[in-house]
Amino acid sequence: MNSNVMTNDTFEISLRRAAIIAGCALILMAVAAGFSYGFVMTSLIVSGDAATTFRNIQASESLFRGGIGGFLFVLLCDIVVTWALYIFLKPINKSLSLLAAWFRLVYSAILGAALLQLVIAARLVHGSDYLAASGAVQVQAQTMLLLNGFNDLWAVSLVVFGCHLLVLGYAVFLSGSMPKILGILLFVAGLCYVGSNFAHVLLPNYDNYKANVDMVLSLPEALGELGFGIWLLLRGGKKDALTS
Secondary structure: OOOOOHHHHHHHHHHHHHHHHHHHHHHHHHHHHHHHHHHHHHHHHOOOOHEEEEHHHHHOOOHHHHHHHHHHHHHHHHHHHHHHHHHHHOOHHHHHHHHHHHHHHHHHHHHHHHHHHHHHHHHHHHHHHHOOOHHHHHHHHHHHHHHHHHHOOOHHHHHHHHHHHHHHHHHHHHHHHOHHHHHHHHHHHHHHHHHHHHHHHHHHHHHHHHHHHHHHHHHHHHHHHHHHHHHHHHHOOOOOOOOO
C-alpha cells in the first residue's frame, strides 16, 4: 500500500479533544448570545414602537451590526458543536447522537434564516434612498416587521433547539460515563426552551409577559447548557470522569 495514501483514521479526533472543542464553543457562544440578545437587542428595540426603535438603531448602527455579528458567531459555533457532540456521543449511543445532531442542524438553519431579517433591517436603517422613496413611516414599519420576523423565526428555531437538548439530556443520563445530574439539567433546559417558545408562537399576547418568563427560565436554561459546557471542557473524554 502506498504510504502517501491517507486512511480514514488520519482525520479522527479523540473523545477528549471533541469534548474540549464542544465545551469551548458552548461557552463562547453563550457569551456572544448574551451580548447580541441580552444587550444589543434589548437596549435598541422598543416593543410596539417602530419610530423609537428605528431611531435607536440609526443612532447605534455599529452596535446593531455588532449584534448581528454576534448572532453569526453563535451560528458558526453551533455547527462546530453539532460536529463535536456527534463525535463525543457516538460511542455512547449512535442513534441518539445522530438525532441530537439533526435537531441542532435544523435549529441552525432556521437561525440563519432569521438572521437574514436583521441583515435586511440594517440595510433599511442605513439606506437614505429607502427613506426618500418610501417615506420614514413606512420604512420604520418595515424595519419593525423584520425585527418581529427575526424574533418569531428565532422562537421557532428555539423550539427545535429545545428538542435537541431533550435528546442530549436523555443520552447523557443514560450514558453511565457522565454525571446524571447533567442529563437532568439539560432535559429541564430543553423543556424550558420548548415551552416558552411554543407559547411565543401560539399565544398572541405572550409579549406582554415574555420578559418575566424569560427571566425565570434563564437560570435553568443557563445551568443546563453552561454546566454541560464546563463539564465537557474540564472532564469530558477523560478516563476518570465522574459518572454518578
